[in-house]
Structures are given as C-alpha cells and as structure tokens.
Amino acid sequence: MTQPHAPRSELRTHSVFNQSEPLSGLNLFSADRVLRDAVSRNGGDAHRDHLSAFGTRMGSAEVQEWGRQANENPPKFKPFDRFGHRIDEVEFHPAYHQLMRAGLEAGVSAAAWDTDTAPHTLHSALLMLMGHADAGVCCPMSMTYACVPALRHAGWATDWISGATASAYDPAMKPMAEKAGLTIGMAMTEKQGGSDVRANETRAVSIGGDEVELTGHKWFCSAPMSDGFLTLAYEGEGESAALSCFLVPRWRPDGTRNTIEIQRLKDKLGDRSNASSEIEYHGAYARRVGEPGRGVRTIIDMVNHTRLDCLAGSAGLIRTASFHAIWHADRRAAFQRRLIDQPLMREVLAELAMEAEAAMALAFRVAHAFDTMASDPNEAALARILTPIAKYWICKRAPYLVYEAMEAHGGAGFVEESPLPRMFRQSPLNAIWEGSGNVIALDTLRALSRDPESREALLAYLARGKGQNAALDALIGRIEASLAGGIGEADARRFSEEAALALSALALMDAGLDAASDAFLARRIASQSTTLGAGHGQIDTEKLIERGRLAV
Template sequence: MAASSSHAADAALNQPPEFAPRDLWETDRALRESVTREGGEAFCAHLADYGRRAGDEVHALGFDANRDRPRLRTHDRFGQRIDRVEFHPNYHAVMRTAIENGVAGLSWSDPRPGAHVARAALSYLHHQVEAGSSCPLTMTHAAVPVLRHAPALAEWAQKAIAGAYDPDDAPIAGKRGVTVGMGMTEKQGGSDVRANLTRATPLMADGEYALSGHKWFFSAPMSDGFLVLAQAPGGLSCFLLPRWRPDGTRNAFRLMRLKDKLGDWSNASSEVEFDDAWAYRIGDEGRGVATIIEMVMLTRLDCMLGSTAEMRMALAQAIHHARHRAAFGKRLVEHPLMRNVLADLALESEAALALSLRVARAVDAAPRDPGEAAFARIATAIGKYWICKRAPAFVNEAQECLGGNGYVEESILPRLYRQAPLNSIWEGSGNIQCLDVLRALAREPASGAAVLAELDAARGRDPTLDATAAGLRETLADPANTRESGARLLVERLALALQAAVLLRAGSPAAGDFCHSRLGGGHGLAFGTLPADIDFGALIDRAF
C-alpha cells in the first residue's frame, strides 16, 4: 500500500507535455505572412532553419545561461587588473549560434532588399527563447552604421558583421569577430545625456582622445568596444572606446560592479569609471547625439521586437498549457472565459508583430525612399511606446493562464515577466518616446504626413478605422492638440490606428476583430474582454 501510494504521488497527472522542442517558424503563421508581406521572402529558408534551432537547442541552452549569473573578476590571481566578466559556457553557445546565423549582422552582411525585415524576424525568433543575449546582439547590429562614419574604424565595422563569435578578451587585431556595447547614461543625467560630465581630452593624433569620468549603465561590459558619449572641447561627442588600445595594451577603464537588476540573468550590465581611457571620435565634436541617433533608432526597433517576442512566447506557452490541462470537467481551452483571454492575447500579439515588421520594412527602404524614412522616424517611437507598454500586462495574463505553473522558474514565464518591463525603459522611457513623437510632428512635417498616408492606404476597409483616422487628421492639424500633457493619449491612438491599418492592408483575418475591439470601444482595460460576437476559436487556432 505504501509503495502504491508513493507511485501515485510521483505520477504527473493532468500536466501538459514539454513545450520544446518546437518549430518557432512553422507554428507562427502571422510571422510567416508578415515576413513575406514586408519584403523578406528571399530569406524564408534561413528563417525557417533558425526557427527550428531557436525552439530546440537555443531554448535549452538559455536555462543554464540564466541560472548561472555572470560574475565580475576585477583582478587575476596575481593582483593584476583585468575587469573581465565570466559567463556560463551555454551563454557563449547561445551567442555563437545567434551571431553565426546573422542575428547581429544579416542586415549588413547580405544587404539585399528585405534584409532588415529578415534580421528583425531573426531577432524576434531569438529573443523568444533567450532575451538576455539580445542586448549585445542588438547593440552590435545597431553600431555598424555609426562605425561606418569613421573610415579609421573600418575593421571594427567589418568584424561586427563577420558572423564569427570570439569571446576572448584580446585586442581586435587577433579576433575574427567583435561585439559592441554602449555607454550613454550617467548618474546625474539619465535620458538627459547632454548633462553628461565625462570629459574627452584631445590627444596628439587626430581623432584620438583620453576619456575621464563614469557611466552609470554600461551595457554588455564583456564587449570588445563601446560607443560612448563624452564632453569634448566642442561639446558632447560620440566615441568608440575599445577594451584594448591599438598598441595592444589594456585600456584604462574599470568595471566597478555589475548591476543587480530586474530582468534576465544571463546578460551583464555594469557601472564603469574611465581614467584617461583611449577613445576614437566618430563624427564631429559637438554632434554626439546626432551621430549616435542612428544606433538608437535601430535599438528602439529591437525594443519593439523584443517586447513582441516576449508576448509571442508567453502566448504560445499559455495556449499549449490550456490545450492540455483540464479543469472542472473539460480542457481549459474549452472554457468560454479562457477562450476570450487567449483570443485577446492572440489579437494583441499579432498586431504587435505586424507593426514591428512594417517598421522594419520602412528601415529597409529608408535609404531609397524619403517617405519610408519619415515613416520609420516617427513609427519607431510610436511603436516602442505602445508595444513595450503592453508587454508586462500581457505576460502576466499569460502566467495567470498557467496558474502556479507559470510562477516557477522551471517554466520560462518568470523569466519573461522579469524581462517584460525592460524595453519600455531602455533606449528612452515612455515619456521620452512621446516627446520624440511630438518633436517629429512639430519639426519634421514629413513624419506626420507619413503616418496619415499609412492610415489613408487602408481607407474604406473598415468604418471604425476610417472614423479614427479622420479624428487623428483633425487632431494633428491643430498644434493646440499636441501639447505635452496629452502626448501619451495621442501616441496610444496613433499606435492603435497604425496597427489596425497594417492588419487591414495585410488582409489578416484578425483585422476586423482588432478594429472592433481596440478602436470601436468594445474592449475593457484587462485582457479577456473581447466582445462576445468574436470568433475566439479562430483567433486561437491562427495563433498556434
């Protein structure tokens, strides 16, 4: 009897099977349709391969990479300063897989039309299973166009896109590939980078400087080089600060500590002090913000993609669980209220993906099309504000679908939930994004025109969107309606209208439901409040 009782306790009854391995490309219909629609079809075979790998080996590697947190070693055993960050081997395996498959470099190494869309899709697939490594991958990708402004840094740009991961702490000359981090924020400034105090003193050689000061957030401190802002004689300027000087000696910066932060545990963020650290100026003195803004624009797109990826993985986990778990006499997915929740999450997830890849297409076309460049300029800020705001509540709702199972570390949901608030803060908080939208509307008329043109392209497809677009046109026509105090509501309305327009133009089966619920007043503040006349089953089946 005792043995029988023990075996009964060990039996895992009414539990879903393991989620992975799972093909993240093949099970995501909205992703496949979006990539093709936005011009990335030529890369679909590559994306399909990475979708399989991400949902299998990278998913598995990510658990160890997050369990064993990075450690800072300031000195070696002989007392020599080394400022090195050590990681679990699986973190390096994750980074190697990502870089070799173009997550950091495809946009630049294979610059065919659609490359930015394909790279965005790679980032979305990767981030679903290991968000922490997305930080150095994103910054390495986004640093390339900035590095290319300085011919003297050509080797850095070439090795950033080389598709080779080399984690050795060594001078660049002996490395096949490099990663690039960033340091803009200081204690006293935050988003106000013009308040930075780090000083850049010119050296004898043209373009070379010695930096003294600090950075309060120094992202991915294990990187080979860092783009930083510092005050040169001519004003705030942009620099590349490498770990090793060109003469092969260790550069003069000190990692003070790693941040004990909310979010992923696989990646490292740090505080740093510069003590006449060698750096090379990119762009003119006094033009630091203008120089680095191209990097910021790309990293903001990746914030959108990261939040969208977190939503997607949380949704997939929730649907998987609900299809296998039974309660009160039937599977969870058969209960009407749970169906409403899952369908609502599916709708939000697809809308976030649709807008993110539409912005990626605009980034791809921007060098050739001024209209797309203007759209990318403002839609990135709109999308970053709204999508990143939605992620924390979304992931928490998905956790609730799993109940207690979604609250333990053996599942991926706690990791997603810790990560979910990050993208709304990193690269400019919500208020900064809204101020950026107002700035674009006031100073760059082409940006506002590009948004209205995007809405006009969907005219006649849904009366609710038509009415919303007409109201936004009237609002934008009067500067009194774009005061700072009302910026959040305006940007929210713009985001919802753009998501609806993209879905309608795509012919998505979810488009009408999105307009009905998000624009037509048929949706509550919480997820799971869709109107009863929506086909919940169709949305759930389409999502997974």
C-alpha cells in the same frame, strides 16, 4: 533542466496526468504561421531556409536548456586576477557562450548588412527566434547590429565594421586584430542625467587628430565584455564645449588594456544572463565617430536601430507568451473540460493571439520601412515616426500580455520551472531601454514638429484607412485634429497610444488578417477595452486561436 527520460507517472499516492508537455523540439519558424507569414509579406521569402534552420536550433531542447542555465548562473565581475593585476573582466557560464555563438554565427547581428533582400525583416525575425531561447543575449547582439550605421560616420572604422559583421563569436579578451569577430556595446547615460545625455559630464581631451582620452563615469554600460563601446563625452572648454560621439576600445593602440574600470555589475530584475555595469573612464583612449559636437546626431543612427530591436523583441516576446498559453490550454483540463474549450478562456486566449498578431504586424511594418528607406523617401519618413510610436505601444503592452499568459497557466506558470517567470521579468525591459515611455512619447512629438516629411507621411498613411470602419474613422479623426491643433507635452502619451492603435489596425488590415483586424477594431478601438476578454463586440475566437497555435 532538460526533459527527463521516462519519468515515473504512477506514484504511491496518485497518478500524474492532465499535465501539458514541455514546448520544445519544434521548428519555431516553420511552426509559427504568424512569424512565417509576416516575413513573407515583407519580402523575406528568400530567407526561409535560413530562418527555418535557425528556428529548429532555437526550438531544440538543448538550446532551451542553455537559456535556463545562463539565467540561473548570472555573470560574475572579476576586477583583478589572482595576483592583484587589474583586468576588469566578466565571467559567464558556458551556456551563455553557447547562446552567443549560436546567435552570432546565424547572423543575428550581421545578416541585415549582408543582404539587399528584406535585410531588417530578416534581422527582426532572427532576433525574435533568438529571444525564444534567451532574451538576455539579444542585448549585445542588438547593439552589435545597430553600431554599423553609426560607425559608418568614421572612415577609420572599417575594420570595426568588418569585425561586427563577421557572423563569428570570439569571447577572448584580446585586441581587435587578433579576433575572429567583435561585439560592440554602448555607454551613454550618467548618474545625474539618465536619458538627458546633454547633462553628461564625461570629458574628452585631445591627444591628436580624432584621438582623445576620456575621464568620467557611465551609469549604464551594457554588455561590458564587448570589444568596444560607443559613448558620449564633451570636448572643448566652457561655452564652446560640445557633445561628441566616440568609440572606446577595450585595448589601446600599444596593446595595453584601456583604462575602462568596471565599478560593479547591475543586479537587474530580468535580463539576468546579460551583464550590465557601471564604469569609469580614467584617461581612457577613444576615437571620435562623426563630426565634433555632433555626438547626439551621430549616435541617433544607432539608437533608431536599437529601438527597432526593442519593439521587435517585445513583439516576439508577446508572440512567445501567446503560443505558450494556447499550448498549455490545449493540453490541460479543469471542471470537466479542456481549458481551450471553456468560453471565457477562449475569449482571453483569442484576444491574446490577436494582440500578438497586431504587435507582429506593426513590428514588421516598421522593419519594412527600414528595409526600403534608402530608396524611398516616404518610407524613410515613415520609419522616423513609426519607430517611436510602435516602440511606445508594443513595449508597454508586453508586461500585461505576458502576465495574462502566465495566469492562463495557473500556479504552474508562477514557479521558476516554467519559462513564464523569466519572460515576465524580461517584459518591462524594452519599454525602459532606449527611452522610457515619457521619453519616447515626447520624441514622437518632437519628430512631428521638427520633421514635416514624417508628419505628412503619417497623415497620408492614416488616411488610407478611412471609410472602412466607423470607430477607426473616428480615431483617425481625433489624431488628425490633434495634429492640426497642436499637442502639448502632457498629451504626448495619449497621442502616442491613439496613433499606435490606429497603426496596429492598419497593419492588420494591410496584411489581410481579417479575423485579427475585426477583433482589434471591435475590442481595442470601438470598445476601448484594454483587458483581455472584457470588451464588447463579437470576435472569431476559433480563427484567432487556430492561427495562434504552433503547427505541430
């Protein structure tokens, strides 16, 4: 609920005091030095006015209330109309539509494709700001953003790309030609295979040219209210069958509903405002995207961009949790002192701010690689290897760090009136979506073994950090030794973590964030402590906390 006007604080049994006020009514871009500086460092100053306007909107009490309402009133599956006709629609609370409209009209999905100036830096910042209000709606916005490079493989898909990049929200269940804007979903995995999409059994039967009809099921279809879905299916028979990528529209060319049947909506831990589903194709109309039999190669263009969103979304979530914790500690006292003034709490909050700074610095370093990869082969190689490493580490840190922010609030952070429980339920998602920990770690090893350019780009990037810190030198030496000697599958997580730690330290150092880089080197690399406030080495708690505060 919104903050009530003039609530009573003098009650019959006690006075209400020593409580922090809600964190709302702030410009979440202008007030956040960490986000603002990250955008600036990566060439995004031209977008300051746009981001500031969106930051004001996302920080408003009205939009924060939409986020609460959309999560407390989850979507409902409507398989039939009242007369028994099959419709396969999803009904949402009005707050969900308000959030979708606010994000899409601000360009969360489209802005990266409308500018040549730091496009993915802009997109990542918009996505993080959207996540402050509600992370659930970021899922359909992310897939709509990420579909563009995949759809570019199909010459016939220009109208779909135009609709996906229209910066407009049109929730009407109508054919594409009648809509102001489109959203695109994804339906990849099946029950028997999960991440192993080559175990899929959905079949495509040609009806002429690149048009097919699909029969099969999908275990996860994200955002089933979308106008179209990128999906994988086998075409051909026997040993000649090959996995291809297809776009499955909600409507057939003749204007009838496509035979995509929703079986049920998933009852998820978090991401409650967003619908996820199980579906079946019953001769569903689709068109091939990319070359026949090159489905994984085609869809990987989309996956890489959604992985950028996974790591950026988790970095934004960590940052949100950190400034909520500092906000509360500044305004709450216990044992005759403000929480922020208590030495052990200062250690915890300073390290939480440090982790948020590191996650943001690494996330925007990856976004910068996406920004420049078209013109710089070295950045393109870095993007291919930094993306899985950063996703592995940042997404894995999110649940623990959000939990620490919740604990800093005490019992008040555990009740549903606080935003922390929703953040905590959301926090594991990005580590699972688009490749869970093992899949991502193994993808890192595959990239290093099959992509010599990425391997050399990573080694060269790490070499820049040598000679500045003994513990970092030792860590880089271990990484180089692992690459020289070969890394077995059982060591994939260890390597990914070590590489992510080194890359995080370098991102902080390159950004000139001395207090955060010194603390990260001391607590995460030299001390190798993963629990906040438990590491060795002095850190500048004052500078870390001050920078972690929102500027009110």
